[in-house]
Amino acid sequence: MTERTVPGPLERNRSRHAATPLLPAHGAVGPALVAAPFALGLEPAGLVACLSAGALAVGLGLSAEMPVSTHMAADLAVAMAMLGAAVVVSAADAVAGGVLAAAAAGELAIGACTRWTRRV
Numbered sequence: 614m615t616e617r618t619v620p621g622p623l624e625r626n627r628s629r630h631a632a633t634p635l636l637p638a639h640g641a642v643g644p645a646l647v648a649a650p651f652a653l654g655l656e657p658a659g660l661v662a663c664l665s666a667g668a669l670a671v672g673l674g675l676s677a678e679m680p681v682s683t684h685m686a687a688d689l690a691v692a693m694a695m696l697g698a699a700v701v702v703s704a705a706d707a708v709a710g711g712v713l714a715a716a717a718a719g720e721l722a723i724g725a726c727t728r729w730t731r732r733v
Contacts, residue, residue, distance in 0.1 A: 642719050643671030649712050659709025662698045666713060669694070670720065685724065692720035 646667030650660040669691050676684065695717035703710025 642716055643667045643674060646670060646716050653708055655709045656706040658702050659706040662702045662709060663712060666695050666698060666716060688720060688724040692717045
């Protein structure tokens, strides 16, 4: 009898979605953005912007069923929204602007390091 290996949940998910290995990276950016306003004592505008961006990043990281092209577009949209928020918020709170700009750079780096193709 020939042995046959049945792929586990991780292998099945990786075959459908190439961004799976980088989900922990989203999981690092989102909670860091949620914690940053409290750790750094940001102004209310920075608090709202960082909490909102952090919630978006965590939600994006948890969306394993999203098609690859949609996830790629969402990554780029979230990074651009963070950059826009960094520009707007930096007028009221320079530290919050820097935090959002760093998070946007992180999101762009995650997107640049991800292989956006389906595995066969």
